[in-house]
Amino acid sequence: MKPVITIAKRELTGYFASPVAFVFIVIFLMLSGFFSFMVAGFFERGQASLEAFFAWHPWLYLFLVPAVGMRMWSEERRLGTLELLLTMPVTPWQAILGKFLAAWAVVGLALGLTFPMWLTVNYLGNPDNGVILAGYLGSLLMGGAYLSITAMTSAMTRNQVVAFIVSVVLSLFLILAGYPPVTNMLVHWASPALVDAIASFSVMTHFESIQKGVLDSRDILYFLSVMVFSLFTTGVIVRTHRAG
């Protein structure tokens, strides 16, 4: 466990030494404010809830999370520090976990800094704070799932741009599989059972169900299994294609 913390600490200093973390946090805060107030009509709804705010997260994360995670392994490969890291007395898992947790902490920090939204709705009305808490939890889990996919694509290449694009595309699939406009179209060609099965692989389906304030273990399990699967694949890639 100790090496995980050491590596996570180093990664965090890396994020804050370069402007990556700041840029991510500022853009995330600006865009989430812009979408919830200007586009989704936060005030016009006349509801004391953060629904309008959370609704945009799958789309915001689609571009912002890969931007945070793309350097995770590709930079290490490009600089040759992968050779240093993997010849230290640490297991690849410790390195993978340390790096992932640090990047997730950056996402979590950005999410946490939206607390003025929560203060605002509580000042203006009487929201269901349980639902809001579930929303934050779902958002954090979704960010983690995207990030694990980015970790995987970033381990494949020394080129950050490639890592970014591939992970946006993969994450987009995970959104669209359960995005109502797409599923509504799919029902014309496929049986409803199949469409449901496909949709159950989508972050959208699970994120929306958590948004309703129902913390179903299946939804949480879904996000956790995306992370476990992606990080496991990351491990396989890092181990098999070390020198390349």
Next chain:
Amino acid sequence: MIQVQNLKKTFGPKVAVSGVSFKVEKGEVLGFLGPNGAGKSTTMRMITGFIPPTAGEAIIGGFNIVDNPIEAKRLIGYLPENAPSYADMTVLGFLSFTAELRGLSGVAQRKAVDRAVEMCFLENVLHQSVETLSKGYRHRTCFAQSIIHDPEVLILDEPTDGLDPNQKHEVRTLIRRMGEKKAIIFSTHILEEVEAVCSRAIIIDRGTIVANGTPAELKRRSNQAGAITVRLASGSAKAVASKLDALSGVDHTVVLNESPAAVRAFPRKQTASDDLARAISDLAGKEQWSLLELHTEEGRLDEVFRNITLPDTKSSGKESK
């Protein structure tokens, strides 16, 4: 301490290292020589556990690097080729990070960092970020990382690459001093370095070991080794050479300088060069030569290196055309 058996690595159809075996004990400094692309770095990467071998094994202090990677890696300090380091960290931050990964904390960590900083002369750049360092300092930073935990085994891939002459000297002295208590492997393209530092050297060419011995033994494989050079204050080389050729132990002579005479005499196969030297010295007394120099050539590593590896490079060059 380091035991390498039949280590092999192929990249697709390409054989980078084909069956390398050797041993390094504590107190030994092994020099790793070979032309570009010979497989030196690949061998080191397998020993340090960065890439898994296609076949064969490397055992560090009793631990197999594939089966017990963590235990084996604890014993190793490694300076990879091109000395990578995290560009966004300061020198101090980087060294503290590597010390922490090595399991050092608190006072022990601070002491280890201080020691490495002092040994690698990094005091002046301690708080500078690595990306703003000059190449030599970056190299030294990574070198400091490799010795931070005072490891029993040191693997250094071109440790003096990019250093100024003073620093090269410092690093050589350091390696020799550390070599008294550690098992060290280092690769280099600078042959004087091998003579100055190594207790043993291996020449590797196209993935196989083509020579293995002490620097003195290797030098003896040189064509020049054992030849006697004679230099006189006056006289013509022709006369001297013909007198030398007449000696029974001389195979042939080469004129180095016409006048004043300087001639090199090569002994016959069965003649010891010391016997020849004595014969020449007797001859000089008899002929009343005014001798300025009479010495036995030790042989030259660069010549041995070229003889062993050049025919291959030439022929492989032809193949590729």
